[in-house]
Amino acid sequence: xxxxxxxxxxxxxxxxxxxxxxxxxxxxxxxxxxxxxxxxxxxxxxxxxxxxxxxxxxxxxxxxxxxxxxxxxxxxxxxxxxxxxxxxxxxxxxxxxxxxxxxxxxxxxxxxxxxxxxxxxxxxxxxxxxxxxxxxxxxxxxxxxxxxxxxxxxxxxxxxxxxxxxxxxxxxxxxxxxxxxxxxxxxxxxxxxxxxxxxxxxxxxxxxxxxxxxxxxxxxxxxxxxxxxxxxxxxxxxxxxxxxxxxxxxxxxxxxxxxxxxxxxxxxxxxxxxxxxxxxxxxxxxxxxxxxxxxxxxxxxxxxxxxxxxxxxxxxxxxxxxxxxxxxxxxxxxxxxxxxxxxxxxxxxxxxxxxxxxxxxxxxxxxxxxxxxxxxxxxxxxxxxxxxxxxxxxxxxxxxxxxxxxxxxxxx
Numbered sequence: 001x002x003x004x005x006x007x008x009x010x011x012x013x014x015x016x017x018x019x020x021x022x023x024x025x026x027x028x029x030x031x032x033x034x035x036x037x038x039x040x041x042x043x044x045x046x047x048x049x050x051x052x053x054x055x056x057x058x059x060x061x062x063x064x065x066x067x068x069x070x071x072x073x074x075x076x077x078x079x080x081x082x083x084x085x086x087x088x089x090x091x092x093x094x095x096x097x098x099x100x101x102x103x104x105x106x107x108x109x110x111x112x113x114x115x116x117x118x119x120x121x122x123x124x125x126x127x128x129x130x131x132x133x134x135x136x137x138x139x140x141x142x143x144x145x146x147x148x149x150x151x152x153x154x155x156x157x158x159x160x161x162x163x164x165x166x167x168x169x170x171x172x173x174x175x176x177x178x179x180x181x182x183x184x185x186x187x188x189x190x191x192x193x194x195x196x197x198x199x200x201x202x203x204x205x206x207x208x209x210x211x212x213x214x215x216x217x218x219x220x221x222x223x224x225x226x227x228x229x230x231x232x233x234x235x236x237x238x239x240x241x242x243x244x245x246x247x248x249x250x251x252x253x254x255x256x257x258x259x260x261x262x263x264x265x266x267x268x269x270x271x272x273x274x275x276x277x278x279x280x281x282x283x284x285x286x287x288x289x290x291x292x293x294x295x296x297x298x299x300x301x302x303x304x305x306x307x308x309x310x311x312x313x314x315x316x317x318x319x320x321x322x323x324x325x326x327x328x329x330x331x332x333x334x335x336x337x338x339x340x341x342x343x344x345x346x347x348x349x350x351x352x353x354x355x356x357x358x359x360x361x362x363x364x365x366x367x368x369x370x371x372x373x374x375x376x377x378x379x380x381x382x383x384x385x386x387x388x389x390x391x392x393x394x395x396x397x398x399x400x401x402x403x404x405x406x407x408x409x410x411x412x
Contacts (some may be wrong), residue, residue, distance in 0.1 A: 002103040003155040004113070006143040012096045013136075014051060014079075014088035020367055022122040026084055027051055027128065029262030030140060033076040035064040053152030065144040070116040073141060078133035083372035087316050091174040095167035096128055096159070097139060102127070106293060112139030117180060129175045154171045176318065200239040201227055203266055209259065210248075215241060236260050239295070260311040281330065284389040285396060286337040289347060291385040313401065319371045326398035335397040376402075 002008070010030065014023050027050060038060045040046045049055040085093065101113055102125050108120040109170035119127075143149070160197075207214055208227075215227040228245035231237050235301030238259060240248060248256070314320040341347035359380055363373045374397060381393040 002100045005147045005152045006149045007152045007156040010051045021084045034068040055157040056150045074137040093173040115141040126198040209238040210244040213241045282333045284392040288392045323398045326395045
């Protein structure tokens with residue numbers, strides 16, 4: 001029988017890691033997420049026994065896990081564990097873990113397995129979209145806090161490469177998101193993706209426009225608290241609960257006009273908030289650039305003159321989408337900030353660009369994945385500028401991807 005334990009989790013991750021990462025390094029790094037002084041990354045015997053399910057985790061680890069902040073553990077996984085995994089196998093990791101959790105008869109349906117967001121066995125089984133660092137960190141915490149790892153050898157032996165590859169045909173069912181919505185997981189289970197309804201629900205904060213009842217999106221067989229799209233005019237739609245939708249069928253013209261007016265006011269507020277958010281991030285970008293501590297640059301570092309499309313340089317789909325989003329939104333904002341600081345003699349733009357290119361060249365020699373290189377550059381810039389504005393650092397590195405200081409054109 002398959003059993004969820006540290007050994008089965010670690011074995012799945014081991015089979016889906018990048019080639020440059022060793023088993024002991026991966027296993028040891030997992031444990032550092034909760035016990036920063038317990039470093040067994042050079043101990044072949046201990047890490048091997050843990051991965052094989054032969055021995056229990058040290059009390060140092062289990063005690064530290066009980067008091068660890070789940071969000072901190074998730075952030076550790078995001079910065080340190082995800083880059084060790086083959087980006088093409090992330091869906092396989094999720095599918096294998098879902099299968100093991102579903103198959104483990106010792107786990108009741110309402111048992112909380114993912115401890116970052118409080119997801120139960122039943123919730124995990126019904127979901128197809130996950131924040132990967134939360135999912136892995138949450139399950140890791142469960143295995144460390146709740147499961148004896150000793151005597152799990154038989155379960156670990158079932159987690160073969162063939163077993164993991166058996167989920168290949170289902171990979172497209174899994175998607176990854178950056179954050180979960182504010183809906184409860186119980187409500188989220190009732191959602192089937194309906195893009196228009198989601199847009200309208202976002203406008204209203206997930207509530208009925210008239211009575212403010214919290215809404216989900218209709219799933220077949222469920223008629224409780226789901227959103228109904230109501231057309232008020234040729235161009236205006238709102239989401240209402242079932243009761244308010246019935247009332248609107250007999251509403252007067254004046255009532256409909258009043259609701260349209262409220263909708264337009266809300267749209268104006270959303271636009272204003274987006275503008276404020278853009279202004280804030282642009283100021284943060286400029287502050288990062290003002291505080292950057294430049295690396296030494298050799299005379300031989302040459303800048304690229306002709307930009308290459310992001311699509312022609314990045315293989316990994318998720319990273320490509322992330323960089324394109326940053327570039328389309330704020331490339332000009334970064335460019336303007338660089339011009340402004342250069343005009344004030346506050347920043348040597350060419351020297352800074354060469355610094356970024358040199359950091360990329362050094363990272364690229366390590367044969368890391370593109371996402372790992374990107375995250376390393378972001379973390380370096382974040383560290384050098386006082387660890388204040390990580391999103392701004394991400395946008396600046398995306399800018400240099402577009403400028404061609406980061407990543408080379410893919411040869412055909």
